[in-house]
Amino acid sequence: MRRSMGTFFSQTLCLLCLGSLIPGIMAGFLETRTGYLTEPAAYRLEAETMVTAERLSSAVASSFALFDTSSILPALDSGTQGAGSDVILRRIVTRTIIPETGDSVEVTGLLAVPVSANSTVPVVSWQHGTILSFDQVPSNMVKLSDPNYTLTDDADSLETLFNIQRFAANGFAVIAADYIGKGPLRNGRGEAYVVKGATTQTCLDVLNAGLTALKNLDLTPTKLFLHGWSQGALNTQWLHQALRSGGVAIEATAVASPFSDLDQAWRYWSGKVIFPLPEGLSSYAALAPWIAPCMIVALGSYELYYDLPGLLATAVRPQYRELAERYWNDYNISAIHPSDAPNSTNLLVDSFWKGYTNDQISALQRQLISNTAINWDYDSPIRFYYGLADAAIHPAMVTRTLAAGGRFTEGIHVANGSHRATFLAGLYGDQTSLDGHDNVLSWFQSKLL
Template identity: 30%
Template sequence: MTSVKALAGTGISYSFLKTLKATELTALIKSGFAAFDQPISQGFVAPKINRNVDLYRIFYTIDINHPQFTEPQPQVLSGLLMIPGLLAEDTQEERTLPLAIYNHGTLFNRQLPPSKVVFEEDQEWAMGSYETLINIGLFANNGYAMIASDYVGCGNNFSFLHEAYGVKEPTSEAIIGLLEASRKLMPMLGVNPAQLFLNGWSQGGMNTQWAVQQLETLQIPVTTAAVSSPFNELQETAKWWLSQGSNNPVSPAEPAPWLSLCVGILISSYESWYDLNGLFNALIKDEVIPNGKDSEGNVIRNDAKVTYREILNRFAQYGDSAVKFDSSFSNYSWAVNIIRDGFKFETTIPGFTPADMLINGALETEIGIQFLQKLESISPRYWTYGTPLKAWYGLSDEALPPDLVAPGMKDKGGPLVTLVPVNGASHRQTFLNSLLASPLNPKGGTDQNLIDWFASFRKASPAVPTLVAASDHLIVKSEDFGVLAVLLNVEQQQGERAMHLQIVRTRQDGRSELIGTLGGTTASANQLQSLGSARVLLQVGDQLKFKLLSTNGITSDTFIIAIQKREQDSGFNVNLKNTGTNQAGSLQFSILPQPNIFKAIDVVAAPQSEVNNGLLQLSQGQKLNLEITTDCAFINRLGFVQLNTDPLTGLVVNTVGKENIAISSTRFKDEIDTLLDPGFQISTGGRQISSNLDWIVGQDGIYAPVLITPQGNVFCGAAGGIGSEQMRMLGQNIIGFEDLIGQYSDYDWNDVVFEIKSIS
């Protein structure tokens, strides 16, 4: 099994899946392509891949708003990240890559989304989504990194939430959330994303339109986007599927029988996500499906008397596993054949068309009308794009008639939308033609594929994000998508008490997140002063803001800030004066753009974005060099404890053979001597100036510093830990402790200060 690594404090974790060699990837695509193309063999040729690819599964957290929740709840979603390997002519420095988002089509097995395109099962590798695999190969061939969301209710989230099929809000949030997570992770993996491209097929074409609209709203630059067989007129499409008098007048194809499965998923999803209680039973017949014949002419008998409502409800809830692995369906050979032929797109079973499953007159009922109104209200066509967008649609598409694509996109999409009608193309042929532009001839369009079209927008040197000053904050701007790392370095601190700031990233939608802390210690009698620095990663459109952190941990805006452009470089000097009572002082710091590629010391600091969170993310065998500075009367002890996460009590020490010990508990204090990591402990103080110590980490994990005073007080340097208020984050991997409590404290935070100087 693959191991999962966490970027603690970010809500992101990831696992390296596999490096697929170019020859191996070519073979996988060829075999998968043959199965995908077999029913419609039109001479398409599977591409040969010339690059190895590294595949990662990303887990990320977003807040989900669902009727079952009283307020938005955090949910862990999953997605795929592909990073192409180097060619002989490439150099190691050429790791600034365009980033493509691929949005997949309808899945009949929600447990095989993009992040399971190759997955480990019984120590063997097997293929998941063919369409994702083809996109991986083509984008890798052309030097793109690629991400693909599993969507809500698929992949990692399969067991927790109903699939959000055709549901706008959580789908868009899942795609944007993966982009957010990827822009944090990729620099940690040595890759800098620049220029953003989107592609999607079928359901993914609709999702791509929604994602582009959301990105435009957030003012995140998108270079261009492509969609093939995109659902656009949702209400009219649903009516056509159900043969209920759509306004679409002409279609060369009849609705495919496999659309019955799609309709079942759609109706069930809308009941769940849009709180349309009773919708599924109001629309789907509770009648036995008649016997029929499979695609080979064999009689399929419905001896188990399966009803439309029964099989579609199970399928909507569980996907194909409902019939493959559910023991109560083990004798339903008829149902298994539906799923088998549904995957092949060859279903010929009479009595199982979308129109057959609908209760007569159901769409004219109150709840049926609500369903149609919701479809209409979220149709992607209500948008004028500021992004160049090209749409391929098949003139013989059995899932999406051309008149349900072209008019809406042409009339509403604006001048940047280009339509490519593909003569004689089915649903799958349209997808292949958009990627390969062969062998079908577009009718009145172009034979250029989307990879070549994207290439026409590629830049040899994408615009580098820059910082622009406003009155009290800075903004990251660029014509292209990208990320920008900046170094904040304290130059001077004055005042009776040490000042500390929260570094805040505010996104275009107004949501803010803490991404670091900055400050220093007060100057001592020995003129000893520790000043912090922090390196943070921002995205185009982000605002960099600050909050003042008081001695009791309360934040405020009681300060005056002046931001001045530096003449010698592209950075800024900032002077911040505290105007609050009893804490007058000032903090001067510089802000300077940095290379985006992060190093091991940045990974160690990943958990430190939270207020007063001195956690370190360490790996077994790492050698850390710590510089320890003290200016206090006491001899204190400094050590570290390894932590885990308990779902009930938060951060805990996981003791072997014993109950976990919460870091906020008195037991943690009482047993601290047995909990400290034996690899690092030091007694320090007594007006020492500084000392240096190496530490070789014994185990992978998250570690928190602990200070033990001669009075027996225990201060744990992790948010929520016992005595955590006695610690301050001065910056990235720079942590200061105050060893006196309450009225006896001078809040200089210089009694014990440690900084990680190097990692090997």
């Protein structure tokens, strides 16, 4: 599936030199499975605020331990890892058409631009990971307009904070989508969790709006980089493939803790696939308790967006159905008592993996297989950062993707890396924690030379 190389730099310059530039003009060369985005998309920017480099680094330092759950990194070194520039944050509002349903909806995202940017700027498209709430989205970083606002793990997208401090405060513009069913314009819409078309189209449209906004801010995008973690790692691979299908050049892509094959991931989470221990380990991390809520959200999303009525009720064991329906509607994890909570190995009905159960479950399994991201021959550099103590992603799930991805793929393991610590190490680690490799920021910066 290798596509011909496009030149993002030259296409961008060509498009941006048009005297009649209008918002969305760059959509002409972004392609998805449903075809080229030929209609110019209007956008607006809201809630502009500037955040100082000092405040960004202070917020990251306060949140560092929440992600370094394996204690594999030293504390943040403000001298070598601090933000290098103040950053201007803006909420992006644009529209997307959901391929699975045909609905046209407003979606939100974040545009973060270094104050130091002057005439040109490289761009990082950031795809955030699983967030089991409706509100912990990248665009909520504009809350930092309040100097007294304190970011917290249960109310904010701290992973986006790290990306802003690491990339936007060190010379890159960062563009990040909030995803369908999340953010200030959710309007009661259900999430499209790991729904390929809706997710990819939203990321494309927010990226397109952000790139156009940069031009209208008198900044020319130069090189394009992609970064994602966990669910966002899957979304990043989908986005990468869609952009390359449209001939858009990508300088480099980095993903952390990726589950690239949904069918394989569900079998692993359900206990139906057992991988051998990674070399040198005598045990491996038990599956995380938050995987079951993620599977519930995925079931609700697939029922909604792939028109599979009754999927949630028929796929979940009877004793957990009422809980699952309630959680899909309110995301209130605190209402689930631990003694009543399912885990990923006992959530699904016994017949789920044994043969035909009903049309909805069969359709779900076909869709999980169809939404894989491993059937791609990468023709630009992509790194997969994976932990050796990740309670959601087994290393065997990543090495399979590396083997299939071609010569531009590279795997970097993080010794003792939990799910969160792997993400953090990818951004702030060094050769000691990253098996002799550099972190994502250093790698991206090397591509600018």
